[in-house]
Amino acid sequence: MRRAKAMLCLLLLPEAALAHAGHDHAEAPGWTLAPSVTLPLAITLLLYGVGFARLWARARRGRRAMRRDALLFGLGWLVLTASLVSPLHEAGERSFTVHMIEHELIMLVATLLLATAGAGSMLLWGLPAAARRAFGRLVHARSIAAGWGALSSPWVATALQAAALWLWHAPALFDRALASEGWHVAQHLSFIVTSLLFWWTIARADARGSAGVAAFCLLITACVGAALGGLMALSSSPWYAGYAAMGMTPLGLTPEEDQQLAGLIMWIPGGIVHMGAALVILYRWLKPGEERHAVSAE
Incomplete structure (x- = not known):
């Protein structure tokens, strides 16, 4: 539990400055290189690298697992960075379809990789010794432990992610996020936090049987x-005034077509990832029983 709490807290602290700083609406989308975006990402990677080096030097066993986890973390970090820094990010300000692709990369790919990378120890060991001890005392405080115990259930994590998804796609909140950088930051942070928590609890539930x-x-x-993607895809009118006011998107789609394509992207790839993960978990769960049955039949 300590490792998991450390991973989530340390990973999410730098993200507070991420998401939607330093962009404009020029003709060609550019890279988002504002320090409020790039510095938190760089600090996260630096912490992980320092922690990895320290633990690698101490390790006598488990280096293979460390390499595997480092690969997962690195891939997750790259996907998150590409989503927030590359021209995809600015293009999402002008097309709901592109914005949806950005969200799906964050919630289906980046956070899945980061949550399963076991990065808590690496990030914690990346801190100076005094900060590491202070952080350890913080996560073991009674109030923090009680709150974490309430949040670390798969049922609660599932409900929180579903609530974040539906609430932020309500027209009033989504339009506010499009119009306000602060609200946009809150939107992206809620997606990152809830999906990290969701994937971590799913991985832990699977590991615990x-x-x-x-x-x-x-x-x-x-x-x-x-359900949400289907409603978007089947709607004949745009939900969001911010995108509707822009007219034709750079992809050559009307606002209605742009929303319908975005809904399909939420509906189909999202369903494939979640159903695929469920099938993998069920297969691993049932496989030992089938193998025992086959042995007994012989």
Whole structure:
């Protein structure tokens, strides 16, 4: 639990300055290189690198697992960075479809990789010794431990991610996020936080033998995304005034077509990832029983 709490807290602290700083609406989308975006990403990577080097020097066993986790973390960090820094980010300000691709990369790819990378120890060991001890005392405080205990259930994590997804795609909140940098930051942070928590609890439930719970929560999440994406895809009028006011998108789509394509992207890739993960978990859960049955039949 200490490792997991450290991973989530340390990983999310630098993200507070991420998301939607330093962009404009020029003709060609550019890279988002504002320090408020790039510095937190760089600090996160630096902390991980220092922590990895320190633990690698101390390790006598488990270096293979360390390499695997470092690869997962590196891939997740690259996807998150590409989503927030590359021209995809600015293009999402002018096209709901591109914006949806950015969100899906964050919630389906980046946070999945980061949550399963076991990065807590690396990030913690990247801190100076005094800060490491202070952080350890903080995460073991009674109030923090009680709050974490309430949040670390797959059922709670599933509900929180579903709530964030539906609430932020309500027209009033989404239009406010498009118009206000602060609200846009809050939107992206809520997606990052809830999806990190969701994927971590799913991985933990699977590792602890609660594969049925993990698979069911993945099924619920697939249905939640499919319902919202389906409503967007089947709607004949745009939901968001911010995008509707822009008219034709750079992709050559009307606001209605742009929203419908965005809905399909939420509906189909999201469903594939969540259902695929559920099938993998169920397969691993059932495989030992099938192997025992085959042995007994011989």
